[in-house]
Amino acid sequence: MSRREFVSPEGLRLDGRRPDELRKLQARMDLFSRADGSAYVEMGNTKVVAAVYGPREVRRASMAKHDRAVVRAEFGMATFATGERKKSSKGDKRSAEVSQMLVATFEPVILTELFPRSQIDIFVHVLQADGGNVAAAINAATLALIDAGIPLKDFVVACSAGHIDGANVLDLNYLEDSSGGGPELLLAMLPTEATLSLVKINDRIPLDVYDALVSLAMKGAALIHEVLVAKVKEHAHQQAASLGTIV
Amino acid sequence: MTQLVSPSEVAFLLQGVAHNLRSDGRSRTQLRPVVVETGLVSQANGSSRLRRGNTDVLVGVKLSVGVPDLAAPNTGRVEVAVECAPSASPLFEGRGAREVNAGLAAAAASYLAAPGALDLEALCIRPDTHCWVVHVDAVVLDSGGNVLDAVCAAARAALANTTLPRVSTVPSETPGEFDLEVSDDPDDVIALDVSRLPVSVTLARLGDFYVADPTLEEEACQTAAFTVGVTADGTLSGATLSGDGGIPPAMLIEMFQVARKLGMALVADMNDLGEQEAKLDRDVVGFLG
Numbered sequence: 160m161s162r163r164e165f166v167s168p169e170g171l172r173l174d175g176r177r178p179d180e181l182r183k184l185q186a187r188m189d190l191f192s193r194a195d196g197s198a199y200v201e202m203g204n205t206k207v208v209a210a211v212y213g214p215r216e217v218r219r220a221s222m223a224k225h226d227r228a229v230v231r232a233e234f235g236m237a238t239f240a241t242g243e244r245k246k247s248s249k250g251d252k253r254s255a256e257v258s259q260m261l262v263a264t265f266e267p268v269i270l271t272e273l274f275p276r277s278q279i280d281i282f283v284h285v286l287q288a289d290g291g292n293v294a295a296a297i298n299a300a301t302l303a304l305i306d307a308g309i310p311l312k313d314f315v316v317a318c319s320a321g322h323i324d325g326a327n328v329l330d331l332n333y334l335e336d337s338s339g340g341g342p343e344l345l346l347a348m349l350p351t352e353a354t355l356s357l358v359k360i361n362d363r364i365p366l367d368v369y370d371a372l373v374s375l376a377m378k379g380a381a382l383i384h385e386v387l388v389a390k391v392k393e394h395a396h397q398q399a400a401s402l403g404t405i406v
Numbered sequence: 407m408t409q410l411v412s413p414s415e416v417a418f419l420l421q422g423v424a425h426n427l428r429s430d431g432r433s434r435t436q437l438r439p440v441v442v443e444t445g446l447v448s449q450a451n452g453s454s455r456l457r458r459g460n461t462d463v464l465v466g467v468k469l470s471v472g473v474p475d476l477a478a479p480n481t482g483r484v485e486v487a488v489e490c491a492p493s494a495s496p497l498f499e500g501r502g503a504r505e506v507n508a509g510l511a512a513a514a515a516s517y518l519a520a521p522g523a524l525d526l527e528a529l530c531i532r533p534d535t536h537c538w539v540v541h542v543d544a545v546v547l548d549s550g551g552n553v554l555d556a557v558c559a560a561a562r563a564a565l566a567n568t569t570l571p572r573v574s575t576v577p578s579e580t581p582g583e584f585d586l587e588v589s590d591d592p593d594d595v596i597a598l599d600v601s602r603l604p605v606s607v608t609l610a611r612l613g614d615f616y617v618a619d620p621t622l623e624e625e626a627c628q629t630a631a632f633t634v635g636v637t638a639d640g641t642l643s644g645a646t647l648s649g650d651g652g653i654p655p656a657m658l659i660e661m662f663q664v665a666r667k668l669g670m671a672l673v674a675d676m677n678d679l680g681e682q683e684a685k686l687d688r689d690v691v692g693f694l695g
Contacts (some may be wrong), residue, residue: 192548216675286693
């Protein structure tokens with residue numbers, strides 16, 4: 160069986176990127192009318208929408224916390240998002256795991272103590288999956304939270320990096336992720352202080368490679384942060400202009 | 407997709423309807439403009455995103471090879487599923503949308519998978535053993551009323567965007583079994599014939615009048631709703647009356663006529679839009695636009 164070459168001798172990956180290059184990142188805020196905040200993020204061919212509701216009254220009184228808001232998250236995938244059609248992702252293990260990751264990532268960042276006895280919901284739906292779904296989900300959720308006007312300590316930006324064929328590559332696509340064979344690292348970062356809020360590694364990884372991967376992924380996350388900040392500013396500007404506050 | 411309306415809002419809406427001027431400026435029998443883009447999900451065989459007011463629906467069509475039903479050995483089949491995303495309403499989180507999803511899917515299937523809507527025999531690859539199964543999956547991303555009509559129209563656009571690869575069967579090494587052989591030329595495809603596929607038109611009864619394509623607020627004060635499937639040539643394919651208010655027979659007959667006219671115009675509009683879109687040399691806009 161011939162083995163696929165993930166990084167060519169010229170230093171190019173299957174989709175033509177350099178090892179330390181991100182996919183094209185595009186975003187939009189405020190898509191939906193009924194959610195308090197919503198956003199859409201495209202990382203290459205991975206496309207996700209996020210919607211945020213809240214802070215609002217808790218749905219079940221037993222959930223309420225007297226000193227802060229409860230953060231809940233639900234991650235789902237469209238049946239046509241992947242190469243093979245899947246039945247609805249509602250309630251499957253993987254979705255539940257990612258939902259937990261979203262809660263764990265955002266709970267410490269949202270200023271929950273400002274909203275006792277209330278809840279904040281984050282819903283993320285993957286419309287097209289091509290690797291890096293969780294990273295895209297976190298980035299979209301950040302924008303949706305900002306759109307909803309929920310006070311945050313900082314942005315949360317997520318990026319993945321992997322070690323394939325002896326090379327460290329940034330922002331893996333589906334092919335590299337599924338058949339690259341190397342370890343993959345996903346991290347979420349609070350960019351202002353450059354602190355990591357989520358690190359997930361799915362395989363054994365030598366320590367020296369770990370160092371290089373973390374710094375590569377952090378570099379990627381910093382670039383994503385730049386794009387997201389520009390998007391938020393552009394959106395705020397449009398909002399202000401439409402209100403007539405500025406010309 | 408519940409929307410709370412106060413008694414004064416109801417009064418305002420009903421008075422507007424009585425004066426043939428609805429709160430969004432439409433007349434009673436005017437549909438909201440439709441914005442549609444096709445081919446935006448690369449993993450699907452056909453796809454479309456349709457917006458109508460605030461209602462936002464994404465439909466992906468995926469093909470798989472299945473075994474024909476015993477009762478109809480030389481036909482393929484169409485399967486419809488609808489998923490209301492929590493972005494359309496917080497009530498749709500977890501399993502909250504299960505019943506709504508099932509209801510919408512059954513209603514949409516009654517039009518999209520109705521006998522004669524699609525040529526099911528064209529979906530047969532080899533009688534008894536192989537056929538195409540066309541999965542029509544809709545995601546409701548935002549709701550601004552009349553989701554069913556949006557799902558049906560989006561599904562129609564996505565099916566019009568769907569092509570079947572040309573496939574033949576060859577005897578397999580195992581005697582009695584067959585392998586599929588797909589044409590080498592990726593452009594050698596067959597477009598689905600959607601010319602007899604209906605759209606649905608919903609009319610909602612508000613007081614003594616009825617309105618077409620109700621918004622969320624209008625749905626909250628309707629006493630009954632009547633949905634009709636209409637094809638391009640004006641054939642009616644199925645109708646459903648829902649709600650607990652009932653509709654007098656004379657009004658129902660009038661509603662049939664109005665729905666038929668609106669449905670034919672909508673199909674013609676959508677066909678035009680599809681032709682215009684096909685002529686454009688464009689990049690996918692998707693959710694960025």
